[in-house]
Amino acid sequence: MGERRSLASHYSFVSKVVEKVVDARIAEHVNRHQLLPVFQSAYRPHHSTETAVACILNDMIGVLDQGQVGALMLLDLSAAFDTVDHDILTSVLRRRFGVDGPALDWLSDFLSGRSQVVRVGTSESDAATLHFGVPQGSVLGPKRFLEYAEDVSLILNRLRYHMFADDMQGFKHGRPDNVPEIVSALEDCATDVSAWCAAKRLQLNAEKTEVLWFSAQQQTCARFRQMLAAFVSALQWSRQ
Numbered sequence: 001m002g003e004r005r006s007l008a009s010h011y012s013f014v015s016k017v018v019e020k021v022v023d024a025r026i027a028e029h030v031n032r033h034q035l036l037p038v039f040q041s042a043y044r045p046h047h048s049t050e051t052a053v054a055c056i057l058n059d060m061i062g063v064l065d066q067g068q069v070g071a072l073m074l075l076d077l078s079a080a081f082d083t084v085d086h087d088i089l090t091s092v093l094r095r096r097f098g099v100d101g102p103a104l105d106w107l108s109d110f111l112s113g114r115s116q117v118v119r120v121g122t123s124e125s126d127a128a129t130l131h132f133g134v135p136q137g138s139v140l141g142p143k144r145f146l147e148y149a150e151d152v153s154l155i156l157n158r159l160r161y162h163m164f165a166d167d168m169q170g171f172k173h174g175r176p177d178n179v180p181e182i183v184s185a186l187e188d189c190a191t192d193v194s195a196w197c198a199a200k201r202l203q204l205n206a207e208k209t210e211v212l213w214f215s216a217q218q219q220t221c222a223r224f225r226q227m228l229a230a231f232v233s234a235l236q237w238s239r240q
Contacts, residue, residue, distance in 0.1 A: 019139035022106070026099070026143075035097055036146060037153035042165035043143045052164045056171065059160055060214055063173040069215035070173030073159075073186050075193060076208035080166035081145055082133040085201045086111045089134075089148050097147055110140060132201070148200070155192045159185065168193070176215065186211065 030036055039055070041047040056072065063070040090108050093099040099107065114135065115127040134141035145165060152168065153161070159170040170189050172182045190209075197204055 016139060023139050023143065029099075030097065030147075033098075036150060037163065039162045040146060040150075040153070040164075041162065043146060049164060052162050052169075055162055056169060059171055059173075064214065064216055067216065068173050069176050069179060069182070069213070070171065071182055071186055072212040072214075073170040073172075073190065074208070074210045074212070075168040075170070075190070076205040077166040077197070078203045078205040080149075080202055081136055081142060083201055083203065084134050084145060084148050085132055087131075088200060089144060092148055092150070093144075096150060107140075107144075111144075149202075152193065152196055155189060155196055159189055 036044070041049070041052040060070060060072065086108070089111070090104060093107065094104055111134065114130045116130055117127050118125040134144050136142060142165070149163075149166065153163070156163070156168060156170055159172050161171065162169045170186065172185050174182050194204055196202075
């Protein structure tokens with residue numbers, strides 16, 4: 001079995017200090033101009049998995065209190081941080097985040113010039129240049145994924161949604177007689193997210209794609225379950 005490890009632990013002290021300074025400047029710029037989606041909870045002050053779960057749970061409880069039905073679509077990306085296209089990322093930083101000039105050149109240099117090898121036992125492959133992925137374990141790497149995936153919120157905002165890094169949740173609710181419309185809205189959103197992933201060189205993980213339904217009415221639940229089962233089955237089949 002091949003050995004894979006992050007080189008973050010081998011970064012010099014000076015390198016990590018510089019990364020923190022650059023990250024603080026980018027964060028200040030992003031926060032001042034409110035460039036990230038409000039409902040993205042990863043790697044941000046006063047945001048966490050707890051705030052994401054609390055928001056979703058509050059929405060679900062509110063739906064049940066109103067006597068309505070709802071569905072929560074859970075979308076997960078496969079190896080998202082490892083498939084970030086460097087050219088697309090620099091384009092996103094320039095067009096959507098206003099990073100340009102020497103700052104963009106520095107970030108481009110930070111991403112480029114990296115390589116990886118595969119080691120099996122005592123054997124080791126030749127080094128291969130990496131054109132994709134952000135260095136996990138670094139200060140700057142994981143946070144750049146938030147900018148890379150920021151525009152998926154333009155698709156998800158047709159639903160009530162929440163994100164935590166590469167995990168996305170879309171939520172739709174309505175009256176019991178609106179079940180077909182709810183399922184249709186989830187289908188359309190999932191289709192558009194899949195097309196967005198293709199454009200960004202990302203891949204939905206069909207095995208971790210789930211839809212949770214909830215209703216206080218047993219008859220509606222049975223109908224909802226049947227329609228959503230067909231939807232999830234079709235979604236997973238389309239990823240084969």
